[in-house]
Amino acid sequence: MSASLRHVVPRRSTTRVFITYKSRLECMRRYYSTRRFGKSETIETDECAIPLQPTWSVNDLLSSYPKPSISPSQLKHLHELSALLPPEEDSTELASLTAEMENLVKLVEAVRIPDLQGEEKEAVPDGRVWADGMGIELTESVGEVSAEEIRGRDLLAWPYRTSNGMYVVDTDRRRK
Structure with missing residues (x-):
């Protein structure tokens, strides 16, 4: 067939x-x-x-963007901000770290480039699932206590031992 x-x-x-x-x-x-x-x-x-x-990759997408350069002083400043020790100058670790940071900066810049001026402010729909006409309650209900909730001094009715409105906890060693 x-x-x-x-x-x-x-x-x-x-x-x-x-x-x-x-x-x-x-x-x-x-x-x-x-x-x-x-x-x-x-x-x-x-x-x-x-x-x-795969039909595309991030590397293919980013290949059209210019690669930024990070100077050794900028890399050293980033290490100081993050409280890390920078690698020794002229080392392979410094070269690979610089290349990796340049790629990360390129990715961040690529995300920042698209012009969304013509888009509506609420063009992205809310991804959460709600019943029609319902939403999140943005204010907390303070002061509403259910009849089952125990608060304040009423909690002292539950421990095995209390003394003068305080919990009494037995310990193995005595204080000196």
């Missing part, structure tokens, strides 16, 4: 889905996309349309 399905997603995307059935229960899907870098790509997926191989 062999069948083929071609699906074109409307608006701004040129993604097509081709499904080839090897048998009744087993299907293999291939996604053909011309969206990325103007090249066509075929992405192999499983039966749930999850790609078998």
Whole structure:
């Protein structure tokens, strides 16, 4: 049994889905996309349309951003702020630490770059699940005590021994 399905997603995307059935229960899907870098790509997926191989990586994403440079004085200052001893100058540890910090700064700068000026302030929906018309009570109810809650001096009714309104605790050793 062999069948083929071609699906074109409307608006701004040129993604097509081709499904080839090897048998009744087993299907293999291939996604053909011309969206990325103007090249066509075929992405192999499983039966749930999850790609078998990663389709992108953080390194690919960050490769288009310029790499910042961290001077030895900046790295030393970061160590002082974090109360750490900096590695010795001209060591391999210093070079690898500098490269790692430059990559972290590059990642942070990449996150800060997108322009969200045109977006609405509340464009991100609240991800919590609430019943319609309900929400979080933002004020604490102070002073409301249930009938079952025991407070104050009423707690002294529960210990085995009290003396003059104080708990008495037996210890193994006596104070000198």
